[in-house]
Amino acid sequence: MDYKGFTEEIKKMCNIDLSNYKEKQMKRRIESLIRRNGHESYDSYLELLKRSKHHLKEFLDYITINVSEFFRNPAQWQVLEREIIPDLLKYKKRLRVWSSACSTGEEPYSLAMIFDKMMIKSRVEIIASDIDRVAIEKAQQGVYTAKGITNIPSAMVKTYFEQEDDKYIIKDHIKNMVNFKILNLLEDNYPTGCDLILCRNVMIYFTEDTKEKLYKKFYDALSDRGVFFVGSTEQIIMPYKYGFSNLKNFFYQKILE
Ligand SMILES: C[S@@+](CC[C@H](N)C(=O)[O-])C[C@H]1O[C@@H](n2cnc3c(N)ncnc32)[C@H](O)[C@@H]1O
16 A cells, blocks of 8 residues: 555545645655554554554644644734734624634633733634644643743733643633634634634645635635734735735735625
8 A cells, every 4th residue: 555545544534634735744754653653564554543542543643743832933923912903803892713723722822811911801702623632632621831831921821820830720711711622624614704813833734735725714714804824934825816915924814805
């Protein structure tokens, strides 16, 4: 069996279509995982995945790449807090915000902390989703290490986390602001009427064709003038093609139809 055959079997088994992900990168990662598990062929590794839930979970964890940070690329979060959100609030009474590949929760909790700090939490709804069930479970627990919170100013750590030994636990009033769910960006329906969507550090893994499809889905998920916030290596080459204007670096706005 070759890589293509393997991806077809994975699609049948877990409904994840690896053909949407950049092949070179994904193939290299999977082949290194196969070797790490002492296997040499796609066939024997696939048999392992079929027999062992543990290895299947390891495989899914590995291909989804869950690295995240609070306030990842802090300068962009400052633009969000100081310019984008105040601007949205000028013409929207309530904000529906979606963190669309939220991994272990750092991104939606960064949003929740900002909204609390701005004293507008009663005006916002935060949806946070990811394809990876394990990541979502971790996000819901909201437990982080000292290393995990290094980007957060110490005053905010005091306000928003309980410290227990070497663990930092997000406080309930912040946790309760976020509605977590499992959602596959490639297959599932998107929330609608979103005023702000974050899709950061996941598009880089997708092929150009898949990106195009997803930009259109994100466009449909946004409200008029809604803003789309991308990762620092994920600028959209021709935003107008998808109905977006370039609001600021890394921020795109839905052009009114
Ligand atoms: C590198 S993390 C990015 C986390 C966060 N957005 C950030 O920028 O720090 C990429 C996330 O994308 C998720 N992901 C990968 N493919 C996905 C898909 N098809 N649908 C939804 N999430 C996906 C992974 O599970 C992972 O949690």
